[in-house]
Amino acid sequence: MSISFREEIKNLQPYKPGKPIEDVKREYGLDKVIKLASNENPLGCSPKVRDAIINTLDELAIYPDGNSTDLKEILASKLGVDVSEVLPSSGSDEMIDMIAKAYINKDDEIIMADITFPRYIQTTEMMGGTPVIVPLKEFTFDLNGILSKITNKTKLIWICNPNNPTGTMITEKEFVDFLDRVPSNILVISDEAYREYVTRDDYPHNTIGLLKKYSNLLVMRTFSKAYGLAGIRVAYTIGNKNIIENINKVRGPFNVNILAQAAAIAAIEDIEFLQRSYDINLEGKNYLYDEFDKLGFYYPPSETNHIFVNVGKNGQDVFVEMQKRGVIIRPMGGDFIRVSIGTMEENKIFIEKLKEVLG
Ligand SMILES: Cc1ncc(COP(=O)(O)O)c(C=O)c1O
Known part of the structure; x- marks a missing residue:
């Protein structure tokens, strides 16, 4: 007799991450494979983070500070909020889970x-909630469409700004107008995983400043992208202290490991590394835009470290053919793929192989 599980997870599928490099090497007998599939930082991480991790290695036998006190304090002081308004997590993945x-x-x-x-839809389904899906409009969040879907059952709204996978953003004015129209008993989460890559001035760079007026807003940020710490799992969320307190109740006792806490503290201080990440991303983005333009491909302008592009041929087929040539990208629906912006060398290999695949 099988053990019954929660009905809510019956139709859930495990999360499908970008294909790991080692799998592709093995599958196709390749020595060199580049991965432009998970929006990782091609520069790695700050050397200061390496030092901080090495200096923490002697402490592995003890549990981490479950409260992530030092990290919280540093974040609070940098962001100009109270420590009670900050909650670190093991990646924003864990935060999405905890919010749900x-x-x-x-x-x-x-x-x-x-x-x-x-993950927004998966965690909603996991909890037995009803996902209400609003299609993008011209590859961007349709905020009026979202507002029109609000009912007395609405609990929470996920805004990914800039959006993964399309790379598009909503402006500060659009966001504030939107917040003005959302009832205050509905939680609005601004997932800002890619904020450090944004080039436009009209992006809501200071959502923390909006928290005083909008007590139903949560701002979610991560060290996985521009800080290059995807492998160690650390992120943080800022919001009204009552909301933070509620989320804190469902947190695992030691959710952010000891190395992750040390890494994040070191990473925050290395502004130069962050600037380099931004610069190399912008350079790579402009190069890829140029190449896509020459090939006549459509792409919505990206404010992130990835580009959502129509390559004029089935994305899944292109994904398979690119893999055979040692480049991992993400197939999207139809003729779209998503490519993460790599080092210039990686970007050039990607374009060379893409041209080969498309004949
Ligand atoms: C929009 C968005 N939110 C959250 C995450 C999860 O990031 P983390 O590594 O912090 O869990 C990702 C990762 O790709 C993302 O693209």
């Missing part, structure tokens, strides 16, 4: 875009 556990009741309606980061 703390807030989503069965049949609550959770509004999100299509297409956007898939």
Whole structure:
């Protein structure tokens, strides 16, 4: 007799990450494979983070500070908020999970875009909530469409800004106008995983400044992208202290490991590394735009470290053919693929192989 599991997880699929380099090497007998599939930082991470990790290695036998006190204090002081308004997590993945556990009741309606980061829908379904999907409009969040879907069952709205996978953003004015129209009993989460790459001035760079006025806003940020720490799992969320307190109740006792805490503290201080990440990303983005323009490909302008591009041929087929040539990208629906911006060398290899695949 099999053990019964929660009905809510019956149709859930495990998260599909970008294909690991080692798998592709093995599968196709390749020595060199580049991965432009998970929006990772091609520069690695700050050398200061390496030092901080090495200096923490002697402490592995002891549990980390479950409260992430030092990290919290540094974040609070840098961001000009109170420590009670900050909550570190093991990646924003864990935060998305914790928000769902703390807030989503069965049949609550959770509004999100299509297409956007898939963990929003998966965690909604996990909790028995009802996902309310609003299609993107010209590859960007349709905020009026989202507002029109609000009902008395709406609990939470996911805004991914800039959006993964389309790379598009909503402006500060659009966001504030939107917040003005969302009832204050609905949680709005601004997932800012790619904020450090944004080039435009009209992006809401200071969502923390909006928290005083909008007590239903949560701002979620990560060290996985521009800080280059995807492998160690650390992120943080800022918001009203009552909301933070509720999320903190469902947190695992030692959710951010000892190396991750040390790494994040060191990473925050290395502004130069962050600037280099931004610069190399912009240079790579302009190079890829030029190449795509020459090939006549459509792409929405990206404010992130990835580009969502129509390559005029089935994305899944292109994904397979690119893999055979040692380049991992992400297939999207139809003729779209998503490519992460790599080092210039990686970008050039990507273009060379893409031209080969497309004949
Ligand atoms: C929009 C968005 N949110 C959250 C995450 C999860 O990031 P983390 O590594 O902090 O868990 C990602 C990762 O790709 C993302 O693209």
